[in-house]
Amino acid sequence: MQLKMELPEDILLLLADVSIQKNNILLCTDTDLDVSGNYAQEWLVVTESRILRIGAEISEHYGTSRILLDIPVDSIKSARIDGRVGSSFLEVEVDDYFQEILRFSNVYAQRFGKVVGKINELVKGRSIIITEEDDEDRRRCSKCGRVISATGGVCPKCLNKGAVFIRFLKLMTPYWPTGLMIFVFLICGIFLDLLPPRLTKMLVDNVFGGDVPPKWFLSIANVFDATDPMSWLVILVFSLATAQLLRICINIINGRLATKMGTQIAFDLRQRVYERLQELSISYYDRNQVGQLMTRVNQDIEELQGFVWQVTHGFIVNMLLLVGIGIMLFTMNPTLALYILLPTPLVASSTYIFWRFVRPKYRRYWDRRAKLNGILYAAFSGVRVVKAFAQEAREAARFKLYSHNLREAKIGVDVASSTFHPIVGFIFNLGGLIVWYAGGKDVLADTITLGTLMAFLGYLGMFYGPLAQIINMSQWLTSFMTAAHRMFDILDTEPEIVDVPYAKDIDIQGEIEFSNVTFGYFRHNPILKDMNLKINSGEMIGIVGPSGSGKTTLINLICRFYDPNEGVVKIDGLDIRTISKTCLRRQIGLVLQEPFLFRGTIAENIAYGRPDASFEEIMEAAKAANAHDFIVRFPDGYDTKLGESGSGLSGGERQRVSIARALLCDPKILILDEATSSVDTESERAIQEALSILTKGRTTIAIAHRLSTLRNSDRIIVMEDGRIKEMGTHSELMELDGLYHRLVIIQLQLTKDSESISQLAEESRLQRVAGDN
């Protein structure tokens, strides 16, 4: 087990010297770095009373192990991981500082995250228990130990490729009727493809050459009373024309069917992936960049659509065509057919060259194009900043650089493909030359007819193309597998925040309780530390504290965007995890620090959480949020269209619309995170008054930096560094003379300053007036 590894003999002896026996060891694990940052195996040993690091002394006795550090547990207050650049340290708090215990590279981060937890348990006087679960590392494949991109995802190496394929085909089952139709038409099409060279052979041998046509042809010809070569010619040419016409018809029908099916499949898959992404927890979005997710939704599925096309038009057709042509060639003349296979190695190497050297150039081109798009997007959406700092010239220069890169890539693509294609063309022609020579000799020697030679040449023209594609197939499959795998990766990702099976829908009263809650976005870096807090139902709570102290994080836990690492969050005395997510969130009104509005009208935005709200209710909510008046003043009133993410409104206006949106839901718990920070003082007062009426009977939690906002609160919580520092009413806290008191004084100072500034302005105005007189 990772946290209870077998120690080597010499270290056990070393430990015995300091009277530590094997059965005293509670935890024992190794690391890959020494403290100075060299790769070296060192050991961490934890007993009931001591923490030791054992490793090789660098200077003397190189290679022999020694005890490098020995700290008594009772001198330790806590343990933590200090993440640095590229590696981390395990540290323990002794006296007033953190002592470095050992160092590990990021590969071991998960393991030492657990170690820290265990040591903290020990420090608190609880015992260390190591379970099977501690071994589990969800970031690594359990089979091969390779890192998996997403937590709990599928390892690409151990992925059963056949399984992916079968799974994908299963996804396709609903489309089988269309698929079958396409297939039938395909077979017909291939027969039609194989016909013309055969007919050409007859044309040459029987019509012009004077050979007697085969019996079946004669019997058909008899039906039309055709007995001389001239009428045979008519029949043959007519058949050729019919074959070509039919072929075209089939192409048209099949093209339509395949497009319909392909886009339908893409449509369905895109929808499934999108819905799954929406279900996933916020933490998934912390880990994955929004841009990448967009690529997944769009590009990967496009690739799958391409695959459907490949199936219907690509390799199935090619395979069948190849078999058909093969049969034709070998029945006509096996030796000559063997000659045709001579250039196959060349064809194979040409496809290798394509995938190795030409296709990367395409990818480079696509990537650079995407990059240039990104630059354009950033420059246009930040156009105000660009202009404000008068940096148009520099942006232009930057654009030029990337545009130049794109041009280089494009040249690379064009040079490669314009070299590659003619060479491949020549290779394909090589077969023709061989047939001309080898077959020509046979014709001269009268062992085959001229018609056979012509037919051979005809089939040859159709042979190498499909051959090259078939050889390509493994590459196509790889790129398809990658896309399919990425898609299944999303479809298979389980949301981390899930309802327990017995999750209930309840009517929330609004009592909130945190008991011993510890939480961090990364396990080893707790943001909230051992929080205990009880908020009564109907209470109005204000939260203040320095930036980064964990206020928003606290709220994220109440909304259950994340689950705590330790402890429980309770609502009405129930563990929040036993309340169904939708029920919980429907009863929480949330106004975010950065209000996000959607494209649509103002009314639609206010009614976002309750689309069935009547217009009067919408107006009522807007009025309460002090938004009604500015909305009515717009030419289109409540029907004013907002652009992307609410553009068209000022910062304060946006905040007020989002307050209205929260109020409309009539939530039992109302959470305002800096909801009035961009609103002028007068509107704020109006909103305050409205809130003080509206918040009757609901629990309200308001975060604010402007302390005056919170003076109506029943209680104010002062947070610092993930802990509750002070708590009480405004006057209690002022009396306490702590952090809150200091913050209030500073803010008063600031307002005083601004008052004195306006006073100054007034004075100077008076002086000017006096001077004018």
Place this chain on the structure above:
Amino acid sequence: MSNMCYSKIKYIHPDCVRFFNDEKTNSLSVKLDCKVYNHVKVYRTSPISYPTKYISLRVGTSSSEETEIGIIRDPDSLPLESRALIERELDKRYFIHIITKIHSIKEEFSFLYWDVDTDKGRKEFVVASRAHHRITEYGENGRIILDLDWNRYQIPDLRDLDEQSRRLFYRYIYW
């Protein structure tokens, strides 16, 4: 602005500062203007543009309490032992592999498997391919590569790599 009071960067004059090792905890102590600071941490303010200059000396046990004592413009102006101590502390903070040669890069599914020589020995690691934010520019011609575990690998200057390594690099990474 000149008569207003606002925070300024404090640059430490080489003559006013002394560095010594705290034997007990093996950490850095600094004596500056007659005041002694223990457990001093040393950061590079600009690891890429000025890796050996503008060194920030900081105290405090957690990120929220941390404060800067001052900045050393150029450690080269300090005595040798002081420089060695600063160097030691920098080594504790930064753990970076400098790639000197690329043996191979293989692409499989959406991952790049690297096999490289670094200043810390031969290493193999995996990077998500097409993850542009994991392979970023480092100065003018260099690159920083973050593998799936967020380990850091750097190529200070692509032009200093041998021809074969460079070609391998450019085949898969072209941004």
